[in-house]
Amino acid sequence: MDLIDHTHDPARRSWVQSANGHSEFPIQNLPFGVFKQGGRQRGGVAIGDQILDLDAALELGAFSGDVVDIARTASLDRLNKFMAMGKEASTSLRSALSELLSEHNPNAGKLTQALIPQSDASMQLPCDIGDFTDFLTSLPHTDRLGRLKGLAEPVPAAFKSLPVAYHGRSSTIRVNGTPVVRPTGQWRRADGKLVCAPVESLDYEVELGALIGRGNELAVPIPVGQAQQHIFGYCLVNDWSAKGIQWFEQILGPFLGKSFMTSVSPWVVTSQALVPFRSPARVRTDDDPTLFPYLVSEADLASGRLAVELSANLRTAAMREQGAPGRRVNVSDLQCMYWTFAQMLSHHTSNGCSLRAGDLLASGTLSGETPDSMACLSERTAGGTKPLDLGNGEVRGWLLDGDEVVIEGHAHKAGFVSIGFGSCGGVVKPALYKD
Amino acid sequence: MDLIDHTHDPARRSWVQSANGHSEFPIQNLPFGVFKQGGRQRGGVAIGDQILDLDAALELGAFSGDVVDIARTASLDRLNKFMAMGKEASTSLRSALSELLSEHNPNAGKLTQALIPQSDASMQLPCDIGDFTDFLTSLPHTDRLGRLKGLAEPVPAAFKSLPVAYHGRSSTIRVNGTPVVRPTGQWRRADGKLVCAPVESLDYEVELGALIGRGNELAVPIPVGQAQQHIFGYCLVNDWSAKGIQWFEQILGPFLGKSFMTSVSPWVVTSQALVPFRSPARVRTDDDPTLFPYLVSEADLASGRLAVELSANLRTAAMREQGAPGRRVNVSDLQCMYWTFAQMLSHHTSNGCSLRAGDLLASGTLSGETPDSMACLSERTAGGTKPLDLGNGEVRGWLLDGDEVVIEGHAHKAGFVSIGFGSCGGVVKPALYKD
Numbered sequence: 026m027d028l029i030d031h032t033h034d035p036a037r038r039s040w041v042q043s044a045n046g047h048s049e050f051p052i053q054n055l056p057f058g059v060f061k062q063g064g065r066q067r068g069g070v071a072i073g074d075q076i077l078d079l080d081a082a083l084e085l086g087a088f089s090g091d092v093v094d095i096a097r098t099a100s101l102d103r104l105n106k107f108m109a110m111g112k113e114a115s116t117s118l119r120s121a122l123s124e125l126l127s128e129h130n131p132n133a134g135k136l137t138q139a140l141i142p143q144s145d146a147s148m149q150l151p152c153d154i155g156d157f158t159d160f161l162t163s164l165p166h167t168d169r170l171g172r173l174k175g176l177a178e179p180v181p182a183a184f185k186s187l188p189v190a191y192h193g194r195s196s197t198i199r200v201n202g203t204p205v206v207r208p209t210g211q212w213r214r215a216d217g218k219l220v221c222a223p224v225e226s227l228d229y230e231v232e233l234g235a236l237i238g239r240g241n242e243l244a245v246p247i248p249v250g251q252a253q254q255h256i257f258g259y260c261l262v263n264d265w266s267a268k269g270i271q272w273f274e275q276i277l278g279p280f281l282g283k284s285f286m287t288s289v290s291p292w293v294v295t296s297q298a299l300v301p302f303r304s305p306a307r308v309r310t311d312d313d314p315t316l317f318p319y320l321v322s323e324a325d326l327a328s329g330r331l332a333v334e335l336s337a338n339l340r341t342a343a344m345r346e347q348g349a350p351g352r353r354v355n356v357s358d359l360q361c362m363y364w365t366f367a368q369m370l371s372h373h374t375s376n377g378c379s380l381r382a383g384d385l386l387a388s389g390t391l392s393g394e395t396p397d398s399m400a401c402l403s404e405r406t407a408g409g410t411k412p413l414d415l416g417n418g419e420v421r422g423w424l425l426d427g428d429e430v431v432i433e434g435h436a437h438k439a440g441f442v443s444i445g446f447g448s449c450g451g452v453v454k455p456a457l458y459k460d
Numbered sequence: 461m462d463l464i465d466h467t468h469d470p471a472r473r474s475w476v477q478s479a480n481g482h483s484e485f486p487i488q489n490l491p492f493g494v495f496k497q498g499g500r501q502r503g504g505v506a507i508g509d510q511i512l513d514l515d516a517a518l519e520l521g522a523f524s525g526d527v528v529d530i531a532r533t534a535s536l537d538r539l540n541k542f543m544a545m546g547k548e549a550s551t552s553l554r555s556a557l558s559e560l561l562s563e564h565n566p567n568a569g570k571l572t573q574a575l576i577p578q579s580d581a582s583m584q585l586p587c588d589i590g591d592f593t594d595f596l597t598s599l600p601h602t603d604r605l606g607r608l609k610g611l612a613e614p615v616p617a618a619f620k621s622l623p624v625a626y627h628g629r630s631s632t633i634r635v636n637g638t639p640v641v642r643p644t645g646q647w648r649r650a651d652g653k654l655v656c657a658p659v660e661s662l663d664y665e666v667e668l669g670a671l672i673g674r675g676n677e678l679a680v681p682i683p684v685g686q687a688q689q690h691i692f693g694y695c696l697v698n699d700w701s702a703k704g705i706q707w708f709e710q711i712l713g714p715f716l717g718k719s720f721m722t723s724v725s726p727w728v729v730t731s732q733a734l735v736p737f738r739s740p741a742r743v744r745t746d747d748d749p750t751l752f753p754y755l756v757s758e759a760d761l762a763s764g765r766l767a768v769e770l771s772a773n774l775r776t777a778a779m780r781e782q783g784a785p786g787r788r789v790n791v792s793d794l795q796c797m798y799w800t801f802a803q804m805l806s807h808h809t810s811n812g813c814s815l816r817a818g819d820l821l822a823s824g825t826l827s828g829e830t831p832d833s834m835a836c837l838s839e840r841t842a843g844g845t846k847p848l849d850l851g852n853g854e855v856r857g858w859l860l861d862g863d864e865v866v867i868e869g870h871a872h873k874a875g876f877v878s879i880g881f882g883s884c885g886g887v888v889k890p891a892l893y894k895d
Contacts (some may be wrong), residue, residue: 196814
């Protein structure tokens with residue numbers, strides 16, 4: 026069980042000055058990632074606007090005891106092996122890093138040699154993502170899109186009995202900053218004619234993703250009460266969607282409408298860093314069906330959600346040319362989640378499906394009840410029919426070429442230092458093929 | 461373009477005597493696989509009832525020129541790097557292997573040291589399967605299941621305009637011989653009550669899978685005319701299905717109803733070995749919609765299908781106890797495919813989705829028009845309601861614990877030596893969890 030400890034102490038400050046008061050990466054965060062610098066790819070930790078190069082820190086003899094092996098594993102060119110070591114390992118390394126980066130560390134001077142400015146490094150995918158699963162956990166999102174499609178039953182019966190999900194494409198997951206090329210495909214125009222053309226209804230979807238730490242054997246489910254122990258950490262996810270393609274093709278679920286690209290943020294905020302921000306799961310009402318026992322645990326009910334706020338910023342090409350900032354197009358939080366990540370993970374393995382270190386479980390679009398909390402354009406513009414006013418004379422029904430979408434996430438709770446997830450963004454590029 | 465050459469010569473015989481007249485692995489086949497023997501996992505080639513150990517053959521100096529590097533790559537513990545080398549490489553190695561294993565090879569005597577009986581080796585997954593995509597390409601299967609579900613439109617409009625597919629789970633793909641554990645999950649009993657229990661409606665699905673060789677870059681589609689050049693080879697696939705779970709959960713496509721396990725055969729029959737068995741694609745009728753150009757190529761129309769026959773054998777625990785053989789429960793062929801593998805592959809990449817060496821593209825259940833050609837129990841028993849008589853006093857609506865299903869596949873054409881795909885099988889084990 027993850028607990029609040031000295032690494033979360035709000036009074037703790039770092040000798041890396043940019044970390045103190047940093048909106049994303051104060052010493053209370055310490056997210057892991059993989060970066061390339063000087064031609065070499067390796068693991069590091071974000072601290073303020075710097076990266077602590079674990080390899081360099083090992084060279085400097087910064088770690089001792091069991092932590093040496095753990096830090097060495099975390100310094101590899103992918104985090105999978107470190108993730109697979111489990112919670113004890115990541116908790117030990119976090120604790121050691123917190124000491125090393127604390128302003129009270131007498132050896133701080135030497136460690137400055139292990140710092141690399143984030144601006145000098147190129148962030149990579151943190152791990153090999155073997156399988157990517159995307160859930161459907163926001164009730165307002167499900168209900169709203171069901172009504173938009175004119176479904177007789179906007180929220181299907183199964184939605185409240187189990188966490189609905191589909192398998193996503195892992196080969197096209199890319200890290201923050203990778204441009205998204207508008208896909209070409211088959212879709213129906215407003216006049217009903219089927220065309221094969223660059224899709225007009227290009228959308229973003231704001232999601233949070235859990236990355237698996239220690240996995241499970243085939244046929245052996247992970248009980249919901251143990252599920253949190255199998256989540257290494259979290260990242261931001263933008264599930265770019267070609268809605269027209271998705272609507273026409275969808276017989277066995279999303280396929281080409283989603284598989285052209287999914288963006289993730291490069292820094293993995295660990296489960297341990299998020300402990301202070303745990304909050305009670307959604308209270309089930311009398312209208313909700315009784316859950317089967319495999320989806321219920323007292324600990325999960327008490328602290329199964331996270332107090333994380335997510336937003337998306339849309340910056341058009343015109344805004345960039347004018348040097349203007351983008352427009353924040355939505356702010357939502359994880360209160361809209363009908364299911365907790367522990368329930369999603371446990372359900373995922375309930376049939377014996379095995380998860381591997383580095384697998385990604387995304388939340389699905391995290392839309393709340395209000396217009397400002399609608400976390401995709403499909404909802405915000407009612408399927409492109411009610412364009413969003415961007416306030417600078419531009420409107421958007423769907424994303425246009427040149428638009429940049431950047432997702433951010435922050436965990437807040439009174440009495441604790443807020444931590445952030447960094448950025449998950451990309452610019453829309455024109456279609457390569459017109460067929 | 462793959463061509464018929466000396467490796468397909470029906471007069472060619474091998475000095476490995478068991479290969480001559482072998483129903484699966486004559487010298488005209490030469491499929492690649494990965495096996496474990498003596499504690500080490502490595503690549504090999506099936507010849508009769510033997511495996512040519514590529515590593516041992518390299519040690520013996522069997523290869524020369526460029527083929528040395530190719531054979532070394534094919535001898536690794538996974539075939540991915542070999543597959544990624546592309547068609548030129550696998551054609552060269554096939555040609556060299558055909559010479560080495562030919563009865564006219566003067567150095568055959570020495571090479572016997574590189575042979576390992578298949579019975580002494582444990583076959584492994586041939587490659588890391590990064591992503592697994594399962595298509596829906598049999599029109600009779602789609603139509604029949606649509607009617608069974610009482611759909612107003614049994615064959616959805618999109619089926620004839622594009623190859624429908626869903627992303628499968630890659631972490632639970634297992635090789636021939638791995639038992640399948642009956643999954644527990646949520647499903648509706650006949651009386652409509654939702655239960656969480658071991659699923660009763662356990663099914664097999666007979667499919668053929670294409671394994672990707674050289675992949676493509678993100679955003680750069682593979683034209684249908686070039687698609688065959690990106691298929692390294694083919695294997696058998698059993699898409700075990702928990703139909704009750706699938707029917708209740710399916711909002712965004714199959715998930716837990718499929719993700720508990722998928723079986724594949726260990727030997728990859730190369731595209732080159734199958735050249736003699738290419739046959740014309742399905743002739744589209746006036747009822748079929750006109751295809752968009754990205755799905756049409758002359759070469760694919762002329763030779764886009766394979767003359768492969770597939771069958772499943774069901775052997776119950778009682779049959780095994782009595783020493784009786786199983787019952788062949790279906791025989792179908794690839795004539796039921798509405799789409800060719802080239803069309804499926806090209807469509808898959810048409811939105812810019814990237815494929816990687818080792819990715820699996822499966823056909824979906826290959827059912828034909830007749831009862832005997834129905835390639836799953838869902839169809840054969842009308843959703844379990846009309847049990848199949850196994851001829852020994854036993855009947856099956858769905859699979860029971862102890863049942864073993866083994867899929868086989870053979871390519872036949874007059875004037876050529878038939879080749880086979882080996883086996884793809886597994887025994888059903890009782891559920892581990894009752895909720």
